[in-house]
Amino acid sequence: MDRSPILDEARLPVDSGRRAVLRTGLGAAVAAVLGVPFGGCAVAQVRGGPMLGFRSVPPSRADRVIVPDGYAARVLCRWGEPVGVPGSMPPLTDDASSSAADQAVQSGMHHDGMHYFAIPGADPNQRGVLAINHEYTDEGLLHRDGHAELTAEKVRKSQHAVGVSIVEVERSGDAWRVVRPSRYARRIHAATPMRIAGPCAGNPIMRTPADPTGRASLGTLNNCAHGVTPWGTYLTCEENFQNYFGNGDEKNADHRRAGIGKRSRYGWERFDDRFDLAKHPNEANRFGWVVEIDPLDPTSTPVKRTALGRWSHEVALTHVAKDGRVVVYMGDDRRNEHIYKFVSRYRYTGGAPHPATLDEGTLYVGRFDAGGRGVWLPLVHGQGPLTAANGFADQAEVQVKARLAGAAVGATPMDRPEWLSLHAATGDVYVTLTNNSDRGKPGMPGAGGANPRADNVFGHILRWREDGGDHTSLSFAWEVFLLGGDPALADANKRGNVNGDAFGSPDGLWFDPRGVLWIQTDISTNLVGEATGDYANLGNNVMLACDPSTREVRRFLTGPRKCEITGVIMTPDLRAMFVNIQHPGETSSEFSDPKAVDRLSTWPDGPGRRPRSATIVITRDDGGVIGG
Ligand code: FEO
Ligand code: CA
Ligand code: CA
Numbered sequence: 001m002d003r004s005p006i007l008d009e010a011r012l013p014v015d016s017g018r019r020a021v022l023r024t025g026l027g028a029a030v031a032a033v034l035g036v037p038f039g040g041c042a043v044a045q046v047r048g049g050p051m052l053g054f055r056s057v058p059p060s061r062a063d064r065v066i067v068p069d070g071y072a073a074r075v076l077c078r079w080g081e082p083v084g085v086p087g088s089m090p091p092l093t094d095d096a097s098s099s100a101a102d103q104a105v106q107s108g109m110h111h112d113g114m115h116y117f118a119i120p121g122a123d124p125n126q127r128g129v130l131a132i133n134h135e136y137t138d139e140g141l142l143h144r145d146g147h148a149e150l151t152a153e154k155v156r157k158s159q160h161a162v163g164v165s166i167v168e169v170e171r172s173g174d175a176w177r178v179v180r181p182s183r184y185a186r187r188i189h190a191a192t193p194m195r196i197a198g199p200c201a202g203n204p205i206m207r208t209p210a211d212p213t214g215r216a217s218l219g220t221l222n223n224c225a226h227g228v229t230p231w232g233t234y235l236t237c238e239e240n241f242q243n244y245f246g247n248g249d250e251k252n253a254d255h256r257r258a259g260i261g262k263r264s265r266y267g268w269e270r271f272d273d274r275f276d277l278a279k280h281p282n283e284a285n286r287f288g289w290v291v292e293i294d295p296l297d298p299t300s301t302p303v304k305r306t307a308l309g310r311w312s313h314e315v316a317l318t319h320v321a322k323d324g325r326v327v328v329y330m331g332d333d334r335r336n337e338h339i340y341k342f343v344s345r346y347r348y349t350g351g352a353p354h355p356a357t358l359d360e361g362t363l364y365v366g367r368f369d370a371g372g373r374g375v376w377l378p379l380v381h382g383q384g385p386l387t388a389a390n391g392f393a394d395q396a397e398v399q400v401k402a403r404l405a406g407a408a409v410g411a412t413p414m415d416r417p418e419w420l421s422l423h424a425a426t427g428d429v430y431v432t433l434t435n436n437s438d439r440g441k442p443g444m445p446g447a448g449g450a451n452p453r454a455d456n457v458f459g460h461i462l463r464w465r466e467d468g469g470d471h472t473s474l475s476f477a478w479e480v481f482l483l484g485g486d487p488a489l490a491d492a493n494k495r496g497n498v499n500g501d502a503f504g505s506p507d508g509l510w511f512d513p514r515g516v517l518w519i520q521t522d523i524s525t526n527l528v529g530e531a532t533g534d535y536a537n538l539g540n541n542v543m544l545a546c547d548p549s550t551r552e553v554r555r556f557l558t559g560p561r562k563c564e565i566t567g568v569i570m571t572p573d574l575r576a577m578f579v580n581i582q583h584p585g586e587t588s589s590e591f592s593d594p595k596a597v598d599r600l601s602t603w604p605d606g607p608g609r610r611p612r613s614a615t616i617v618i619t620r621d622d623g624g625v626i627g628g
Helices: 026-031 042-047 152-160 253-258 395-400 402-409
Strands: 071-078 111-118 127-134 163-172 175-178 186-188 193-197 216-218 223-228 234-238 290-293 303-305 313-320 325-332 335-337 339-347 361-369 373-378 417-422 429-433 460-466 475-483 506-511 517-521 542-547 552-558 564-570 577-582 614-620
Touching (some): 071 175, 111 234, 111 577, 111 614, 127 223, 127 234, 127 564, 163 234, 175 614, 253 402, 325 429, 361 402, 373 402, 395 402, 429 506, 517 564, 542 564
Parallel strands (some): 223 313, 313 417, 417 506
Antiparallel strands (some): 111 127, 127 163, 223 234, 290 303, 313 325, 339 361, 361 373, 373 475, 417 429, 429 460, 460 475, 517 542, 577 614
16 A cells, blocks of 8 residues: 555544544556645646635624634533533533532633544544543633632542543434443543553653553643554644643753742642652653544553653644555644654554554654755764753653654754644644744744744744655655735735735644645634734634645634633534634633623523633535635
């Protein structure tokens, strides 16, 4: 079977054998056009006809989801609903009075990355399993009386509201519903037992009093975006882990780089010692990883894959290279951090992978040079500056301190890498660089090359092509694909080069199997929907569709007030699209005021109700293909 980079395997559901990846005839048709510089008209040659078949929706400040005429968007799974664990389905409570135990079997908060998996023996267009990330919590919404008067029970509830929900969903007439109870239903959260694998497993820097082996840990948190392996497992990415630890050591270079301070954002360390770094200094080393989950086995133990490095992981785009080695592209969503790729030692030939496929290999970091060329620099202990004398005692320390290692070898500081997606027709890898208002400021990296704008408040989308079309290559060509912006602004630096609807702060990014590039925005809470400022014309956060051959961008969906749009996947027939609406009603203060939870949004349940992150499902009234 041809494994050339012609199909976005990582984003497709798997078949009923579930370890073999669905493939389409499209691959063979487009293989002939590989080598066309940056796509050109490659996609147009194989699809015939216009790619975007809907009328753009205007910017909105309404407190609802708006989709084009002829489409419907329905709520599928809210924070606080039971996920469907048999025998344990406490219902949603309007007043946030659910207990910590309830929350452990209810949908988490702040839905983010997501994938749809086929179920063996079931029609995947009618029934499947959604794995949904929950990024963080709004403690003012989560608890009836907010974050003040923190208790051990509140900390446990908060710990249970992050992580991942596994829910079975099925089509029901024109709509979809969560199947309750379901044998697949599961919550994975900050207290779920995990296994630690890869070069850090067992290393002294991973050991704690509760885990003297350094091979077992509790929990995953701040689960932002995701990835999918060719063998049908889910990868959840731990992003801003620094917000959960107290008593960081300002002399510790890794703590400083991570932004771990004295006081955590959530206060867990006050009731759970393991988040107090004065007592358990190694616990922070056990977060900031990519975690592999079997979405169809609720008894399976999630695995932290330390070969994939530690930082604020956003996404893990997985692809099988020509020679069968597995490549994982990853970004670090923090201002002036890096883009990475892992290349496995073992080849994937279908079926079950070698057990160490994501544990043995080489981690590289990207250097994007001026002039449109770039190289992947290995992060290998003993090579170049990655020595004990420079603070890297062994390979495990290189993995844990990957940011410092990347900087040491000369990686390019980027404008906050968010999602990555692979264009099946060309093999090009696209990345959203959401924004970076620090660029060009004194003491900060200057503008130029792959990060061309100082004070980059609108962000951009970059793409690269590996030399020879080989994803294991150590060199590549890059170009800026789109500069976000608003053409109506007086400042030429902020107008962008968008052909079609203006947008900024791109975050979620996904090529559907037709080759449409879906772009989701995360304009920051203090700017989004406001009547003044750089984003005054753009309204609430949105999802757009882009034809990569013409670069035309069209607004497909506008979200409710003060939300972010993130997470997108479709059924294989492309007739149902799942999208996440995260943090409607978010305030610019640390947490919502528990006495005024409905101040900025009451989506999705309406007046008087607290806002809730939720998965929605979008269908066409005529049953047609979404976006076509
Ligand atoms: Fe969680 Fe970088 O978005
Ligand atoms: Ca994101
Ligand atoms: Ca974001």
